[in-house]
Amino acid sequence: MVSSHELKVIFSEEVDVHSAEQTTHYRVSGIGHPLKASLQDDRKTVALAFADPFPNGVESMLEISQVRDTSGNRIAETKRFLFVL
Numbered sequence: 001m002v003s004s005h006e007l008k009v010i011f012s013e014e015v016d017v018h019s020a021e022q023t024t025h026y027r028v029s030g031i032g033h034p035l036k037a038s039l040q041d042d043r044k045t046v047a048l049a050f051a052d053p054f055p056n057g058v059e060s061m062l063e064i065s066q067v068r069d070t071s072g073n074r075i076a077e078t079k080r081f082l083f084v085l
Contacts, residue, residue, distance in 0.1 A: 004053040004085060007034075007062065011069075014043040019068040021046070028054065029061040043070070054085045 002008055009026070019025060020039045026048055027033050034048040046067075054060050065078040 002047070004056070005050050007048045007050075007083075008040075009046045009048065009062070009064065011044045011046070011067070014070045015039065015046070016068040016070055016072070017043075019066060019074075022066070025064060025066045027063045029063075030055065031060070054083075056085050059084050 007028075011020075017039050021037045023033045023035070023037050026037060026046075028050065031050055031052050031054065034050050036047075036049040038047045038049075039045070040047060059082055062081045062083065063078050064075065064081075066074055068074045
Protein backbone atom coordinates (compact mmCIF):
# COMPACT_ATOMS: atom_id res chain seq x y z
CA MET A 1 0.00 0.00 0.00
CA VAL A 2 1.34 3.40 -0.97
CA SER A 3 -1.39 5.69 0.39
CA SER A 4 -5.09 5.71 1.26
CA HIS A 5 -5.87 5.85 -2.51
CA GLU A 6 -2.99 3.82 -3.99
CA LEU A 7 -1.73 0.25 -4.04
CA LYS A 8 1.30 -1.34 -5.65
CA VAL A 9 1.04 -4.91 -6.86
CA ILE A 10 4.27 -6.84 -7.40
CA PHE A 11 4.12 -9.88 -9.66
CA SER A 12 6.67 -12.70 -9.49
CA GLU A 13 7.63 -12.20 -13.13
CA GLU A 14 7.38 -9.55 -15.83
CA VAL A 15 3.85 -8.91 -17.08
CA ASP A 16 2.39 -7.76 -20.38
CA VAL A 17 1.84 -4.00 -20.42
CA HIS A 18 -1.60 -4.16 -22.07
CA SER A 19 -3.13 -6.64 -19.62
CA ALA A 20 -1.34 -5.13 -16.61
CA GLU A 21 -2.70 -1.65 -17.33
CA GLN A 22 -6.30 -2.78 -17.90
CA THR A 23 -8.15 -1.37 -14.88
CA THR A 24 -10.95 -3.95 -15.08
CA HIS A 25 -8.39 -6.64 -14.17
CA TYR A 26 -8.25 -5.25 -10.60
CA ARG A 27 -10.97 -4.62 -8.02
CA VAL A 28 -11.04 -3.70 -4.34
CA SER A 29 -14.09 -4.73 -2.31
CA GLY A 30 -16.31 -1.76 -1.50
CA ILE A 31 -14.23 0.55 -3.74
CA GLY A 32 -14.37 -0.97 -7.22
CA HIS A 33 -11.89 -0.77 -10.07
CA PRO A 34 -8.94 1.64 -10.04
CA LEU A 35 -8.98 4.82 -12.12
CA LYS A 36 -5.51 4.01 -13.41
CA ALA A 37 -3.15 1.03 -13.52
CA SER A 38 0.46 1.84 -14.42
CA LEU A 39 3.13 -0.77 -15.12
CA GLN A 40 6.42 0.38 -13.61
CA ASP A 41 9.87 0.21 -15.25
CA ASP A 42 10.69 -3.19 -13.67
CA ARG A 43 7.68 -4.65 -15.60
CA LYS A 44 6.70 -6.57 -12.43
CA THR A 45 5.13 -3.77 -10.39
CA VAL A 46 1.75 -2.18 -11.15
CA ALA A 47 0.69 1.02 -9.39
CA LEU A 48 -3.08 1.24 -8.89
CA ALA A 49 -4.77 4.60 -8.23
CA PHE A 50 -8.33 4.66 -6.85
CA ALA A 51 -10.82 7.55 -6.70
CA ASP A 52 -12.04 6.71 -3.20
CA PRO A 53 -9.87 6.10 -0.14
CA PHE A 54 -9.60 2.67 1.45
CA PRO A 55 -11.53 2.47 4.71
CA ASN A 56 -9.28 3.01 7.72
CA GLY A 57 -8.93 -0.03 9.99
CA VAL A 58 -11.20 -2.18 7.83
CA GLU A 59 -10.08 -5.32 6.03
CA SER A 60 -10.36 -4.90 2.25
CA MET A 61 -9.84 -7.43 -0.52
CA LEU A 62 -7.93 -6.84 -3.76
CA GLU A 63 -8.91 -9.14 -6.64
CA ILE A 64 -6.63 -9.59 -9.66
CA SER A 65 -7.63 -11.49 -12.81
CA GLN A 66 -6.67 -11.92 -16.47
CA VAL A 67 -3.20 -10.36 -16.21
CA ARG A 68 -0.73 -12.04 -18.57
CA ASP A 69 3.00 -12.49 -18.30
CA THR A 70 5.31 -11.51 -21.17
CA SER A 71 5.01 -15.06 -22.59
CA GLY A 72 1.23 -14.65 -22.90
CA ASN A 73 0.31 -16.90 -19.95
CA ARG A 74 -2.78 -15.61 -18.13
CA ILE A 75 -3.38 -15.88 -14.39
CA ALA A 76 -5.25 -19.18 -14.14
CA GLU A 77 -7.79 -17.98 -11.59
CA THR A 78 -8.73 -14.79 -9.80
CA LYS A 79 -6.20 -14.02 -7.06
CA ARG A 80 -7.45 -12.45 -3.82
CA PHE A 81 -5.38 -10.55 -1.25
CA LEU A 82 -6.56 -9.06 2.05
CA PHE A 83 -5.13 -5.77 3.36
CA VAL A 84 -5.85 -3.22 6.07
CA LEU A 85 -5.05 0.50 6.03
